[in-house]
Amino acid sequence: MPALPLLLLSLATALPLVATADDHEPPRPPLTRHQLDAHFARSAAAHPDLVTRFTLGTTLAGHPIEGLVLAAGEAPLVDRAGLLVIGGLDGRRPGDAAVVVALAERLLALPADELATALDGKALVLVPRVNHDGTGALLGEQGPVHERRGNSRSDDADRDGRRDEDAGNDLDGNGVITSMRIPDPEGEWVLDEHDPRALRKAKRSEGERGTHRVAIEGLDDDGDGEANEDGGSGVALDRNFAHGWPEHTAEGGAYPLSEPEAKALAVFLHAHPGLQGVLVVGDQDTLVSLPGEAKKVDRGGWRNAIRSPLDGLLKEDVATLKEFQRRFNDALKSEEEDAEADENEDDADDADSDINAEAEDHAEGDADDEDGAEDDDGEDEAESHAEGEGGSDDEDESDADSEDDDAKDSKDAGPKKHKVKAGSLVDGSFLAWAYHQEGRWPLAVKAWEPPTKFPKDKDAKSDDAKSDKGKKGGGKPGKQKKDEPTNDADSPVPAAVLAWLDDEREGNGFVPWTAFDHPEHGAVEIGGLRPGLLLDPPSDAADALADRLAPWLMDLLAALPSVAFESLKVERKADGLYTLSVALVNSGVLPTTSKLASETNTLRPVRVRLHLPDGAQRLQGPEQVLVDYLEGAGGRQEMRWVIAAPARTTLRLSADADTTPDVELEIELP
Amino acid sequence: MTRPLISLLLGALALAGLAAPASAQSDRTPAIDIAWNRFYNYDGIVALCERLASERPELCRLEYIGPSEEGRPMPLLTLNNESTGAEHTKSAMWIDGNIHGNEVQGGEAAVYAAWYLLERYGELPAVTELVDERVFYILPMVNPDGRQFWFTDPNTPHSSRSGKRPTDNDNDGLFDEDGPDDLDGDGELVTMRKQVEPGTGSYRLHPDDPRIMQRVPNDKRKAWGADWVLLGQEGFDNDGDGRVNEDGPGGYDMNRNWPAGWMPNYIQYGAGDWPFSYNETAAIGEFIAARPNIAAVQSFHNAGGMILRGPGSPTRSDFYPGTDRQVYDAIANDGEGILPFYRNMVIHADLYTVHGGFVNWTGEGLGIISFTNELWNSEQIYSFGAEGNPFEQGERSYEELQHLFDDLVMLGETYVDWHEVEHPDYGTVEVGGFRKMQGRTPPAFMIEEMIHRNAVFCLFHAAQMPKVSVESVQVDDGPGGSKIVTVSFHNERWIPTRTAAANNKNIGRPDIVTFAGSGITVVAGGPDADRFDLADFDAVEHEPQRLLLDGGVPGHGRTRLRWIVRGSGDFTVTLDTQKAGTVVASGSL
Numbered sequence A: 001m002p003a004l005p006l007l008l009l010s011l012a013t014a015l016p017l018v019a020t021a022d023d024h025e026p027p028r029p030p031l032t033r034h035q036l037d038a039h040f041a042r043s044a045a046a047h048p049d050l051v052t053r054f055t056l057g058t059t060l061a062g063h064p065i066e067g068l069v070l071a072a073g074e075a076p077l078v079d080r081a082g083l084l085v086i087g088g089l090d091g092r093r094p095g096d097a098a099v100v101v102a103l104a105e106r107l108l109a110l111p112a113d114e115l116a117t118a119l120d121g122k123a124l125v126l127v128p129r130v131n132h133d134g135t136g137a138l139l140g141e142q143g144p145v146h147e148r149r150g151n152s153r154s155d156d157a158d159r160d161g162r163r164d165e166d167a168g169n170d171l172d173g174n175g176v177i178t179s180m181r182i183p184d185p186e187g188e189w190v191l192d193e194h195d196p197r198a199l200r201k202a203k204r205s206e207g208e209r210g211t212h213r214v215a216i217e218g219l220d221d222d223g224d225g226e227a228n229e230d231g232g233s234g235v236a237l238d239r240n241f242a243h244g245w246p247e248h249t250a251e252g253g254a255y256p257l258s259e260p261e262a263k264a265l266a267v268f269l270h271a272h273p274g275l276q277g278v279l280v281v282g283d284q285d286t287l288v289s290l291p292g293e294a295k296k297v298d299r300g301g302w303r304n305a306i307r308s309p310l311d312g313l314l315k316e317d318v319a320t321l322k323e324f325q326r327r328f329n330d331a332l333k334s335e336e337e338d339a340e341a342d343e344n345e346d347d348a349d350d351a352d353s354d355i356n357a358e359a360e361d362h363a364e365g366d367a368d369d370e371d372g373a374e375d376d377d378g379e380d381e382a383e384s385h386a387e388g389e390g391g392s393d394d395e396d397e398s399d400a401d402s403e404d405d406d407a408k409d410s411k412d413a414g415p416k417k418h419k420v421k422a423g424s425l426v427d428g429s430f431l432a433w434a435y436h437q438e439g440r441w442p443l444a445v446k447a448w449e450p451p452t453k454f455p456k457d458k459d460a461k462s463d464d465a466k467s468d469k470g471k472k473g474g475g476k477p478g479k480q481k482k483d484e485p486t487n488d489a490d491s492p493v494p495a496a497v498l499a500w501l502d503d504e505r506e507g508n509g510f511v512p513w514t515a516f517d518h519p520e521h522g523a524v525e526i527g528g529l530r531p532g533l534l535l536d537p538p539s540d541a542a543d544a545l546a547d548r549l550a551p552w553l554m555d556l557l558a559a560l561p562s563v564a565f566e567s568l569k570v571e572r573k574a575d576g577l578y579t580l581s582v583a584l585v586n587s588g589v590l591p592t593t594s595k596l597a598s599e600t601n602t603l604r605p606v607r608v609r610l611h612l613p614d615g616a617q618r619l620q621g622p623e624q625v626l627v628d629y630l631e632g633a634g635g636r637q638e639m640r641w642v643i644a645a646p647a648r649t650t651l652r653l654s655a656d657a658d659t660t661p662d663v664e665l666e667i668e669l670p
Numbered sequence B: 001m002t003r004p005l006i007s008l009l010l011g012a013l014a015l016a017g018l019a020a021p022a023s024a025q026s027d028r029t030p031a032i033d034i035a036w037n038r039f040y041n042y043d044g045i046v047a048l049c050e051r052l053a054s055e056r057p058e059l060c061r062l063e064y065i066g067p068s069e070e071g072r073p074m075p076l077l078t079l080n081n082e083s084t085g086a087e088h089t090k091s092a093m094w095i096d097g098n099i100h101g102n103e104v105q106g107g108e109a110a111v112y113a114a115w116y117l118l119e120r121y122g123e124l125p126a127v128t129e130l131v132d133e134r135v136f137y138i139l140p141m142v143n144p145d146g147r148q149f150w151f152t153d154p155n156t157p158h159s160s161r162s163g164k165r166p167t168d169n170d171n172d173g174l175f176d177e178d179g180p181d182d183l184d185g186d187g188e189l190v191t192m193r194k195q196v197e198p199g200t201g202s203y204r205l206h207p208d209d210p211r212i213m214q215r216v217p218n219d220k221r222k223a224w225g226a227d228w229v230l231l232g233q234e235g236f237d238n239d240g241d242g243r244v245n246e247d248g249p250g251g252y253d254m255n256r257n258w259p260a261g262w263m264p265n266y267i268q269y270g271a272g273d274w275p276f277s278y279n280e281t282a283a284i285g286e287f288i289a290a291r292p293n294i295a296a297v298q299s300f301h302n303a304g305g306m307i308l309r310g311p312g313s314p315t316r317s318d319f320y321p322g323t324d325r326q327v328y329d330a331i332a333n334d335g336e337g338i339l340p341f342y343r344n345m346v347i348h349a350d351l352y353t354v355h356g357g358f359v360n361w362t363g364e365g366l367g368i369i370s371f372t373n374e375l376w377n378s379e380q381i382y383s384f385g386a387e388g389n390p391f392e393q394g395e396r397s398y399e400e401l402q403h404l405f406d407d408l409v410m411l412g413e414t415y416v417d418w419h420e421v422e423h424p425d426y427g428t429v430e431v432g433g434f435r436k437m438q439g440r441t442p443p444a445f446m447i448e449e450m451i452h453r454n455a456v457f458c459l460f461h462a463a464q465m466p467k468v469s470v471e472s473v474q475v476d477d478g479p480g481g482s483k484i485v486t487v488s489f490h491n492e493r494w495i496p497t498r499t500a501a502a503n504n505k506n507i508g509r510p511d512i513v514t515f516a517g518s519g520i521t522v523v524a525g526g527p528d529a530d531r532f533d534l535a536d537f538d539a540v541e542h543e544p545q546r547l548l549l550d551g552g553v554p555g556h557g558r559t560r561l562r563w564i565v566r567g568s569g570d571f572t573v574t575l576d577t578q579k580a581g582t583v584v585a586s587g588s589l
């Protein structure tokens, strides 16, 4: 076993809190399956009373999808309330698994009795990586290192009767499939004057012509005139779910849950109704930008039921998500206070986590609806980084217009911050399904966005740093303010990212452009960013996110719904005749279920029953009450019975549900 | 559009279809003698399938898929003449029935289709052609659990539609705990009625026939002294929740469980947890998806006399482009003739909205021309001759017609007269009404006609699967010593080798045409060649020796391809389709 797992352990125990941006720890490489396995084994061995390993399912290629259950006490998992945390749905984001692993480490580093109390009757289920097949491509387990978003499903993306026959090729033999920049007056890119390794969009409106186009490193293997058009991206697991499923697309798969990984997740969540929230660590976010309210709820029929899929959340559920968000931001604020003590005030605005800044905007309550409207494009924006011009993803092509709009939007919004835009539940995603069809709380966090700000002092600084790298045109501080390096959202090699790599990664992650004589294109350069670099959260971002998630999840465990019988009143009306009234009250912070779950019967309501012994009789009142939705912090429903029974009879009231602990109340009649 | 003349062969098929039962009922002794004037339970259908496979092993193979939720293996017949080619080299038709457990006659119709093909093979040329050139996958019971339960247990014409996976329909954490109950133990599930104070009911008894309940308009209840209420199916409140029969056996609809416009249960009742969530649907989905040569689908239901196609929802009309609709209509219009009392209809427009239906999946998900037939039309039960149908004219209620039919045609066989029963929740009630065999299924003496006509409608549909041959191979001299090769493939049936739906939605792959010749170099090539102008064709930029035909070979049409080549010797041009096998043209320079 290499030394890495030991390092992980010691980081977790010695540095339970923030690793600040200035530490410049070398990033840890992505966790391999073996390292994850070792982590599970260590955790289970170190905390036998709290940790159980479990296998969610098997990937298409046959790798087990494993995780941990954190729970205290004897109850089986199916009877517990709790949350499901998953990462690694997208093969290009192996760092998401590191968030979940770091989260587990932080939780397990808490005092054992604190943890045991929090997890009594409850559970946290953690699955760091679902898409082992796709991640394997980035880890170099499937030939040259390359990006694979989906699983190992083969496909005939170009519909020519041949499957996966035209993927990228490692032309320069460096073991990595990167990019080609091809001199082309019809191309849309030019070399960025601030860093000619980088590319920016030609300013065509100002009369500037492009000089290059960019493609994935490769050949037209099947001779159809298209390069890398059937490269095998597999089925994108996070588009293989039934809400808004993208039918007849390569990414969506043959039908909802056609992929064993997605099916395993669905079967597991469906079978565990007590797991009332899902937290997805990936490319969606619902905590920084709250998902919007459904614009129109189509109701009808004699029950006034919902009749078509919602394009947003029910308003009660948005309100509850706000509470999730408030608590998430509280966790952030205490962290920021710590951070500010260390950091220069001037730099605070430039803090590494732009997500944080954005979160504050939203905490102030602005523009929630706008975020809902902007929706789907957050992830497209991220994808386009990786795919560049060479990408053949249908989705990107079809959404090209909206991407342009986004680019405009973010310009209008000002250049200061990169905006995290993923404010709604993406069609076909696990999260959208979990809310719309299973009624669970849709929680999602994105660990990281690639830096988009070229440092102000960069030109001067970088001149010393890498004068040997052929960088020209350094230090023009006067001009720079006016002409800051652009950061085209879809640039395959943004200048700001290169600057960040230089500053914090000693340039690692960039493969220098190297001349190559291409059989189809002639003289090209091969190089650019390593696969996954613009998508995959680096390890310090993973650690920082885990720092926030750990206290927040502990807080949520305490906030789960909890019902009790209150305001019991028993009155003797006559000999052997009693009235009985009682209220079922939710003392938890969260409602007993989401409003959607109660409206659509996707989770079972709380069932209250009055149990009478022989000799007692119910004269009036229901044998059973199904309590659909009790809001948090005191939501209550009253109920009343008339009973004929001898004095001193003992009755029993019970309330049972999947999302709250069952309760019973024994009542002795006077 | 104008319909081309039905080819001689199809004429023969239609004639054979009409003539066959007459001869079978006269002096022709069946080789495989099966009674078609009755229904069969699960074991009975299995036995018929086993018999067909054992009597005609060279043409018919029996396998079992599933099993069902309750563990019943699902018999599936494959009819293919191996001596004329393997399954995947031929167009195939899928036929199933009985996805709704109570809609039993689809099972007999499906088995009959297999039987008829085997029984008349070698005797009727149209049948022989179908058996030799086509493949049939026939699954008589999509829902064997619901079928068996319908036969063995007290049921109504409408109950036991669901499969039998226990389901919590009333969301109380209990499964199937409050279904109907046969209160008097007579083996029948009929209706409950109760007499109440005059003016407080919603029904009164028909003045001429007290078996019949007449609904009283709300504002006439006092005036007419309405003194009866209807209490629904026989049953009581088994789980004490104040509701009766609200969580019966199963409680879902497998014909809403397919991945085409699928919607969750709260939008589409009975949809299941997700597409293919039931054992039966999953097994069928796997079987069909693995056979891209399936080019026609027929699903049998009851009742109402309908030939239905998708879409099930108006939002999915784009899955039925015009050229496909022409094919649907070409088949269904003749279907109306083959099936008197049946109408050619579109599911969402003429019936109701269905999300996630089976033929929606095969039509919209797989791009296959697919029909659902609703077998049996109750207009057939009683005729008023020249007066026309009094029910249609509003002069008589359907219930009155049913009584005439039961009294005069069935001699009382299908009716349970009202009689008193003690009810645990309602006190003394009366139970009575029509038995499960009346309403959605024909009487025994009409079964054979119904299933024959529906089976031959399938055969007509099967005959419309693409049948492609080489129409011409032409070699002309080209400029500079080159040769121009023109090959035309002709499809003599209605269904194209690739439907417009498949083409538009990127379903399956295009047809591939490959030019090969060892001494020959292909200089250029492409489709859409003009018949006379040798220079007129759509030359492709890449791979001219391997052309992709997105639209395949159209129905009753041709595709003409052209290559400019150099060299000499023999060549072949191979058309490779998913739905119609491979056709090879050859020639020489």
Ligand SMILES: [Zn+2]
Residues within 6 Å of the ligand: B100, B103, B301, B302
């Ligand atoms: Zn039906």
